[in-house]
Amino acid sequence: MTKIKGVSGASLLVAAAIATQASADQWSDKFPHIKNTGDIAGECSYESMSKKDYSGQTLTINTHAVPVMGEPTALHAEQFAALTGAEVNVIHTPAGDLYSKAMVPFQAGQAPYDIVFGFSNFIRDWKQYLEPVPAKYVNMVQMKDVTQSHIDVNSWDGQMIQFPIDGDRHYLKYRKDVIDNPVYQEKYKAETGKELRVPQTWKEYAEMAAFFNGWDWDNDGELEYGSAEVMKKDDLMYAAFFSRSVAYSKNPRVKGGFFFDLETMEPLINGPGFVEALTDWVEATKYVPPGGINFGLGDEINSFGGGQTLFSFSWDDAFVAAMQDDSPIKNKVGAAPLPGSERVWNRVSGSWEDTYNQAPYIVWGWTAAVAKKSKNHEMAFDYLCFFANDANHQADIAIGRFGVNPFKKSDFKAELYVERQGWDPEIAKQYAETLMEMEEGSTNRVFPLRVPGVFQFNSAVATGTSKALAGQLSPQEALDEVAAEWKKIVKRIGPDTIREAYAIGVALEDAE
């Protein structure tokens, strides 16, 4: 907790609100969602919003399916409507179709939605159709509390395009009751000669997962497995792959691009670092639950959150699900940074460097933005600002199915989770520290690919890697295929166009 220095006014208010938890105000009477904190003063608080009058105006929002992100969108829409008199329509779309559902009307010159929810990496394709966040909002106190990583993710070349409403990251989740269990530690040592500890490298991760695969180690009568991961060929798969790749491929001593060589725009995706990661991943198909090779994010959450696996490493959701009150493994899980590697590829020298390496992957997350063609810009930004106001945000992050996760500096306080959600203090501390470290501490981050045609690139990755996972191709062959596909895409869209966009992300990485 020592690292939290710039505690903002708003977060002090949070602390105050926690202290006077039961002190209900008029807003929490009316809106039970915020009963824990009551309204928290701010630019977009309940109090402020109630002074706006949008009656007679309609706000249309395209968001994700219920419940993840979809339910809070609808809930806050209802509240917003009650406060301002606006009519708010919310449409729910499966994740895989959010991009196209907004992109089709954008390209056709239609403006059916005022607000579109999506992923941060849509930004390059969408930005020409989006209204930048006005200075008024960028400079407000509420925004000052947002971590720099999340400001960066939502901005394009220094200009904020998307509105931060959610925090996302990949980190390691593990079963604390197994890893910290002296009996298992001894057993593991006896059989493998190694320490059972929070895995520091992907190799350790693999060994432990394999060791704890396929037997009933928590004595519940069901078999347990090693790891639950997103391996289904859908739109999230590539993110899991990059999380496994960064440690091998992101060399802090090499500048100028992770996905491409910025100078030549040659894909790096089939380099030895990536091949190593994919080889690990193919190996991982041996310690996932039955059908694990077809797990989407939902399956991963159900699997780890339901106590079926030892490890999992994607978004917050699985951890939050595991820590919910009705979970059988509440307070039995731990959070840690993603594993690293014993060596890292240096593409300049063309050789492996045998040093420990670890690199956070700033994975895409949920964001929302306002359509340029919308006729209700002010109302739309007010809604987003209201969505993310402190009272709503605090209430939202406590509900696992909402999919709203910490992204404000004030979120990374262990007390919050201990007092509100009954977490074990040790787990809460570890969780808050892990996240904070990723947000503010690392100097070796990888930003997601945010270039024109990002879907084509990611789709190619998903196609290639899933062929490797399915055993259709060897890792090298699969990634060569991806690289060839990437080259074609680059050629089609234009190397300069892509370089221009990619340079912005690389600049962020290299600045560190």
Add this chain to the structure above:
Amino acid sequence: MNFKHKYLFLLPGLLVLLAILIFPIGFTVRLSLSSWDSFYPALDFIGIENYVRLFTDDARFWEAFGRLSLLSVTTVFLQYVIGFGLALIVWKEIAFQRFFRVLFLIPMMTTPVIMTVIWRTFFHESLGPVNDILSHFNVAPLWLSSETLSKFTVMIVEVWQWTPFMFLLLLAGLLSLPKEPFLAASIDGAGPIRTFFYVTFPLMAPISIGAIIIRLIEASKIMDTVYVLTSGGPGTATETSSFYIFIKGLREFQFGYSAALSLTYLIIMIISFTIIAKLLVKLMVRGN
């Protein structure tokens, strides 16, 4: 009959259909000659570049075609055989005849995309009932994530959904057959198997051909099932043509290229259906 009134009957439907379709088809043709893409949404003109790419540099499209043929022909064949079998059984006296008839019709009344979501949970490899039951026999087939089995799973769902369609058409056909040929056959002392091959099947040939063609047309569009069940995976194991077009068009937003894919697909399909129809007529009608 030949009266001027005939146009009053034909034209409303024909013109409405043409009016609705003329723009989409024209636009698709134009689109296929452009490089419209997520980044560059405009109707530029690049000639037949998309088509060149399609024929010279897109093995995945042609693989998807092969997979589509395999899936649609196999499922329609299974649907036909099973549908015919069931229709034959409930055609004649059987206990709870009407109950079974209703029951057998129900799957086709359900929305494929919704039922497939249910099927996905049904075949869920660690949380679904199928593998739970099979675990007693110590097997755990990877219904959705094995390269070969996932195709089979898609087929199971398709067969479940659409066998009733065959069943309905064939049962209605059976019920409308004249009685005399059967009488004659029984007088000649033909057993049930001979009667089937020499009387029932030939009489049912025209209906069968119609039903098979219609089902093939519908099956060739297979999309919802794949979309929900496997997203075309694992790898590209269950990726069919329309799903591939969907990926290129609505996932990767290569509108221009997907338009070229669409048109090529349409032309191939129209030609194949014409040939298939002719072949079927030859095959099944010559049989008697």
Add this chain to the structure above:
Amino acid sequence: MRVLYTSLKYLAVVLWSIFVIAPFLWAVSTSFKDFQSVTNGATYIPWVDFEPNLEGWRALWKSPAQGGVDIVEPFFNSVFVTASGSLISIILGTLAAYALSRFTFKAGFIRNGDITFFFISQRIMPPVVLAIPFFIMLGKFSLLDTLAGLIIVYIVLLMPIAVWIMVDFFNKVPVEIDETALIDGCNPLQVFYKVVLPNSIPGIIVAGMFCMIFGWTDFFFSFILTFTEVQLLPVAIVALNSSITPWWSLSAAALVSVAPLVLVAFIVERYLSKGNLSGALK
């Protein structure tokens, strides 16, 4: 031999019935589960295997703001769009089918068969081919996200079915009935509505049912072409397919969406048993 045959017959029927019912039973069971009962592996019988609760069913009447699906409005939208689309398709399709069955058309190399094939060939087109152009077209006419826009699209989807069934049907009705009516003083339009139509009810019912089935089960067009104002049932239900899938409310919603057409199955069977369908489908 006879006993063997009979037992085989019943075996086949029972096995198939189990296959048909299985997903429904599973959905019914799942609809009473919650997160724990789902993630603890497959369970079947409420109270025995798991503690049932009504969360899944309650979600159907709740708004998305409370984590529900609100399928009431989409349900009626679906009914309206399907019914209107089917009705228009049946009217236009029946007229066209009558023309194609009774009269001879010639235009260049085009004959009746080619026109019929043109109608039916619309079914060959995968929805994904048309979705984008339709989007742009409906946008131009401000018909996106409206019932009217969807109905227009459904006409393309359903008219081919109506034409297919009705051409077949009319081909089996003796043309002499029409001729007799002409001779008895009806002009061709009167022939159609005074004589042909009343005698085509079985065919129209079959065509109507097919249109309803195919309309009710369409997902793709309504998915692409609507936003908020007009949501159809499959779209509303698939919107439950979130990254955390609430299996329970999904199952409940699926069962609700299936229910109305099960009624159709009963009607189809009734007509089938009465022999009315046979002529219409043969």
Add this chain to the structure above:
Amino acid sequence: MSLIASNLSFKPGNEWHLDNVCFEMSKGQIYTILGRTLAGKTTLLKTLAGLISPDEGTLTLDDRDFGSIPVWKREVAMVYQQFINYPHLSVYENVAFPLKQRRMQSDQIKARVMKALQQVGLDGFENRKIQALSGGQQQRVALARSLVKEASVILLDEPLVNLDYKLREQLREEFRNIFSSEASKDSILIYSSTDPVEAMQLGGQILVMDEGRILQQGTSKEVYENPNCTKVAQITNDPAMNLFEGRVDNGRIILSSEIDLELPQHCKGLATGSYIFGMRAAGITLNSTGFPFSVELSEISGSETFLHIRHEMIGVVGLLDSVQNFNTGEVVRVQFDTLQLYVFDQNEQLVSSPYRGLE
């Protein structure tokens, strides 16, 4: 008062359905169009009804252009060989249908419908559903519907062909009574048939049709006695008239090296040369002193036997008025009754008939 057809031609494909058809028909008479299947009978009736527009030719009724009136305004009635009624209507409604189309008063309709039903013997059946009637009854309904209109032209397209033998006989009798009655004296009745016996029984005029052409028109007696060509001779007889080629020489008819017949009285004066000879089956009988023929087939029909026999190129059918059995290949002795001999020239035109002698 007459219906005149001139030069009606209709050729939808490569075949003539109507080939230059001309005739004149007058009211109060029955006309039977006799011809084999696909001879163009139905086409002709449909053309008269207005269901088919001929490629050429005109139709006039009482000097008015009949052919240009659309079918629904022509005063015609038609009965098909299939039992065509409106399945959705009751018997009464079926018969009343054409009158309702004319917007007639309902009491008038009722009177006429009841009368028509009575004529066809269906009184009491008014409220029945069509499907609940037997084939014969259905055809009676169709007939009643054609009568009730009191149309100037009534067309009957082989109305009895789909009925069983007994019913056919019975209905044919009734038809004759109905149509010779007072009610139909203002109508032209046109009846098509493939059955020469039926045509003869109906009486009236016969038009013999083949390949879209009218071959001969005349009273049934005239057509029977003097078929103007070999085709007519075949069409108007059942079994078809036997035809065989031969020569006339020296007052004898030479059919083969073994068979020659004496020239009968009505053929005296025939020039020497080749002819086609016709003989009805009844003219060929067994006689122990006759010519040797070998049996190809014998068919027993009722109390008669049809004997298909052959001698070299001459294949004929004989009619025996008793039931006899023969083996195939068996040789029988056969006599030709030359008093019943028809003679046609090489162009198949009649040269001499037993009734009229030499042309």
